[in-house]
Amino acid sequence: xxxxxxxxxxxxxxxxxxxxxxxxxxxxxxxxxxxxxxxxxxxxxxxxxxxxxxxxxxxxxxxxxxxxxxxxxxxxxxxxxxxxxxxxxxxxxxxxxxxxxxxxxxxxxxxxxxxxxxxxxxxxxxxxxxxxxxxxxxxxxxxxxxxxxxxxxxxxxxxxxxxxxxxxxxxxxxxxxxxxxxxxxxxxxxxxxxxxxxxxxxxxxxxxxxxxxxxxxxxxxxxxxxxxxxxxxxxxxxxxxxxxxxxxxxxxxxxxxxxxxxxxxxxxxxxxxxxxxxxxxxxxxxxxxxxxxxxxxxxxxxxxxxxxxxxxxxxxxxxxxxxxxxxxxxxxxxxxxxxxxxxxxxxxxxxxxxxxxxxxxxxxxxxxxxxxxxxxxxxxxxxxxxxxxxxxxxxxxxxxxxxxxxxxxxxxxxxxxxxxxxxxxxxxxxxxxxxxxxxxxxxxxxxxxxxxxxxxxxxxxxxxxxxxxxxxxxxxxxxxxxxxx
Amino acid sequence: xxxxxxxxxxxxxxxxxxxxxxxxxxxxxxxxxxxxxxxxxxxxxxxxxxxxxxxxxxxxxxxxxxxxxxxxxxxxxxxxxxxxxxxxxxxxxxxxxxxxxxxxxxxxxxxxxxxxxxxxxxxxxxxxxxxxxxxxxxxxxxxxxxxxxxxxxxxxxxxxxxxxxxxxxxxxxxxxxxxxxxxxxxxxxxxxxxxxxxxxxxxxxxxxxxxxxxxxxxxxxxxxxxxxxxxxxxxxxxxxxxxxxxxxxxxxxxxxxxxxxxxxxxxxxxxxxxxxxxxxxxxxxxxxxxxxxxxxxxxxxxxxxxxxxxxxxxxxxxxxxxxxxxxxxxxxxxxxxxxxxxxxxxxxxxxxxxxxxxxxxxxxxxxxxxxxxxxxxxxxxxxxxxxxxxxxxxxxxxxxxxxxxxxxxxxxxxxxxxxxxxxxxxxxxxxxxxxxxxxxxxxxxxxxxxxxxxxxxxxxxxxxxxxxxxxxxxxxxxxxxxxxxxx
Numbered sequence: 024x025x026x027x028x029x030x031x032x033x034x035x036x037x038x039x040x041x042x043x044x045x046x047x048x049x050x051x052x053x054x055x056x057x058x059x060x061x062x063x064x065x066x067x068x069x070x071x072x073x074x075x076x077x078x079x080x081x082x083x084x085x086x087x088x089x090x091x092x093x094x095x096x097x098x099x100x101x102x103x104x105x106x107x108x109x110x111x112x113x114x115x116x117x118x119x120x121x122x123x124x125x126x127x128x129x130x131x132x133x134x135x136x137x138x139x140x141x142x143x144x145x146x147x148x149x150x151x152x153x154x155x156x157x158x159x160x161x162x163x164x165x166x167x168x169x170x171x172x173x174x175x176x177x178x179x180x181x182x183x184x185x186x187x188x189x190x191x192x193x194x195x196x197x198x199x200x201x202x203x204x205x206x207x208x209x210x211x212x213x214x215x216x217x218x219x220x221x222x223x224x225x226x227x228x229x230x231x232x233x234x235x236x237x238x239x240x241x242x243x244x245x246x247x248x249x250x251x252x253x254x255x256x257x258x259x260x261x262x263x264x265x266x267x268x269x270x271x272x273x274x275x276x277x278x279x280x281x282x283x284x285x286x287x288x289x290x291x292x293x294x295x296x297x298x299x300x301x302x303x304x305x306x307x308x309x310x311x312x313x314x315x316x317x318x319x320x321x322x323x324x325x326x327x328x329x330x331x332x333x334x335x336x337x338x339x340x341x342x343x344x345x346x347x348x349x350x351x352x353x354x355x356x357x358x359x360x361x362x363x364x365x366x367x368x369x370x371x372x373x374x375x376x377x378x379x380x381x382x383x384x385x386x387x388x389x390x391x392x393x394x395x396x397x398x399x400x401x402x403x404x405x406x407x408x409x410x411x412x413x414x415x416x417x418x419x420x421x422x423x424x425x426x427x428x429x430x431x432x433x434x435x436x437x438x439x440x441x442x443x444x445x446x447x448x449x450x451x452x453x454x455x456x457x458x459x460x461x462x463x464x465x466x467x468x469x470x471x472x473x474x475x476x477x478x479x480x481x482x483x484x485x486x487x488x489x490x491x492x493x494x495x496x497x498x499x500x501x502x503x504x505x506x507x508x
Numbered sequence: 509x510x511x512x513x514x515x516x517x518x519x520x521x522x523x524x525x526x527x528x529x530x531x532x533x534x535x536x537x538x539x540x541x542x543x544x545x546x547x548x549x550x551x552x553x554x555x556x557x558x559x560x561x562x563x564x565x566x567x568x569x570x571x572x573x574x575x576x577x578x579x580x581x582x583x584x585x586x587x588x589x590x591x592x593x594x595x596x597x598x599x600x601x602x603x604x605x606x607x608x609x610x611x612x613x614x615x616x617x618x619x620x621x622x623x624x625x626x627x628x629x630x631x632x633x634x635x636x637x638x639x640x641x642x643x644x645x646x647x648x649x650x651x652x653x654x655x656x657x658x659x660x661x662x663x664x665x666x667x668x669x670x671x672x673x674x675x676x677x678x679x680x681x682x683x684x685x686x687x688x689x690x691x692x693x694x695x696x697x698x699x700x701x702x703x704x705x706x707x708x709x710x711x712x713x714x715x716x717x718x719x720x721x722x723x724x725x726x727x728x729x730x731x732x733x734x735x736x737x738x739x740x741x742x743x744x745x746x747x748x749x750x751x752x753x754x755x756x757x758x759x760x761x762x763x764x765x766x767x768x769x770x771x772x773x774x775x776x777x778x779x780x781x782x783x784x785x786x787x788x789x790x791x792x793x794x795x796x797x798x799x800x801x802x803x804x805x806x807x808x809x810x811x812x813x814x815x816x817x818x819x820x821x822x823x824x825x826x827x828x829x830x831x832x833x834x835x836x837x838x839x840x841x842x843x844x845x846x847x848x849x850x851x852x853x854x855x856x857x858x859x860x861x862x863x864x865x866x867x868x869x870x871x872x873x874x875x876x877x878x879x880x881x882x883x884x885x886x887x888x889x890x891x892x893x894x895x896x897x898x899x900x901x902x903x904x905x906x907x908x909x910x911x912x913x914x915x916x917x918x919x920x921x922x923x924x925x926x927x928x929x930x931x932x933x934x935x936x937x938x939x940x941x942x943x944x945x946x947x948x949x950x951x952x953x954x955x956x957x958x959x960x961x962x963x964x965x966x967x968x969x970x971x972x973x974x975x976x977x978x979x980x981x982x983x984x985x986x987x988x989x990x991x992x993x994x995x
Contacts, residue, residue: 228797342611
């Protein structure tokens, strides 16, 4: 048997079910590797002792009918976990311990998985490099100088470095797919309304969506099957028939029509990305798919639209962090002074920037010109996809306009940082599912990802396409364990 | 508006000013749980014992609309003869305050659940229609308590998230009396519907009062001031009188009125500037992305319509037509649902005219004196009905009935039993009465002679004497007849 932490989720489940491995053995292996990997800074809060205890308990009375029997995993620190500190990567929640569990994580524990700890992320999920976290930046296991992407940077780094067999992230404008692309892993952003937002620290409510991150498509499908449930506690949760995504997974995508949107050939896109896309088209053809050129004419407006809608919602969502009820409080002369000091000291620069943008675009006199117009454009972007899906079953694009960049490279240039989301944000604005799969390397050997965008509620279809292409691509991550101590 | 004596005008020098008033009434929805959470809404609970994670705005908590509150709002809309909007939208009204945990209030801004409607007021000189602009649902905030500690403010979140209906009137009101009638009518309608208990002491009904003045006959509105959060009708009336006079004085002095928000100081009986238009909050309203637009079907609305009870206006009409009550009597009896229920129970088995007089007269006076509500009346409708029947069939006189009534007020006793126990039954036997009368005439020979010689005024004296001797029990009609014969 190969080394435990190198095994995929599917292999681990099989080995636990066939009693070749115990949950304790598996949990111990991932805990030990996590402990040796502190340099990556993937964890904000470790819960190893509890995890080992839970594994022991599982083994005493194993329920092998569960989908994630005794599987240890760490989750993004945006999910509220009962009795375990939840920070959202922010100083303002540094001391916050929820008394409740998010629906998505509860679904995971209900299927037998075991929590190992909370993974680093950009502060309130605002960032594309994990550099805005109050708990410091995360290193990409590909190269110590590289960012792991963001905002689910701790999650992508931990999966790529095999500190957790699978994980969950959240994706508001690309925060699952971009870090997956930067680390050579697989990440799915489900249809808006597929996974409950209950108990997830909110960034932008109309865009936020939790999703699975894994080393391969099959694992991703299995985890998605576990986390996607209808939830009455989230008014935007949608009650539709969910598949058993992993069971219904197939590589047969013959005759599927895949659209190639011309507007995604953006100015200044590196040739490597263009080449990767072409290669992706060939792989899809090899799998029997039909390639069709399509147009998504309002693509250019997606990024500015996103950077109005998301900060607007965030400025309101983050108003509750005021030092009154929980979390960090700075002492002040009076209420207003306390608010100002608490929020100035408690929030980092990027969060403050977005609160200010959001407050501005919602202000009277500017609302119509910015927020209202952005909502109208958002509708046009959605209409683009609706029109395209009259002709095609899915859409293939690069996940990001570049490979992972260097730590510190873009921290002083927010606009260039925002440009990283150019291929991912239209999907969130339209509420559609999108998956990023690793598809190759650039000249420096850094991984590059392809994105497959589906129709609403059609996760099965994009998982199938990804599954088929994954086999053709046969991607291998170049990871050397340089950080392991 | 008709020209009549109840017209409310402010006179200054040669000018007459009319007062224009619009109200934004905040009515707490009668509901076991809050608008977006399952916490209880009971009044007077220990601080912070009715607070859920949603009400306290913990990270990741989401609002879920309480369908019952939606029904209550729609019912109220139906009661206000208003347009029910099948699609409405919840917006966030953003501002910071210690008792507002989310940092925003969920309210309805552009698309309220209820649109235009109307309320009919019965004023002494006739009916008046007041337009309703809209009704929307919103969350209440918590309560800041500043006087428990010299340095700190305490916050009680029990009220945080409680459902309110904001009912906005058109600027159709013209006097403090009309405001009084409007609030009472609104309260009455909501109590009939069971959608708001209208309890002003507990803060279930409060209002922001918009006041402006203009020269009589002018069609243009003057600049208005909004007086925030007034919690009794009396204070509303006082605030309007003060504010209208203040505005008239400014105009007469050649000054302009600033559009502003003002507070009513109940101790000094004056309004004070709270903030000017320039300092007004920018609430940054936008649709709450945590909630989908609220959509209700025709069936949903029709079902609610079928649950609407007879409302005061219809009941009044029925009382006048069916029971031949005067509009004045009908108004009093329908003003609140408990009174009209009581009335209808009494007249099930007794005379309408007598019942009306006894309820409006004796019963109301007695309840008032003891400071009791009709629901707390010591006399049940059934026993009052029996008392009226005893009068009607001549068993007791109206005068005796008052004595019996007084005893009934001491506890819900059967009037029949009181009459029997105390021997209060009216004496209607002519022979017995003749004997009595003979004795009285005998005892007052001199007066009988005077009467016969033409001093007819003395007839009343004899009636009185007979009644006295009989202990008030003699049938007055028979006494009259027999006395006339004997004298």
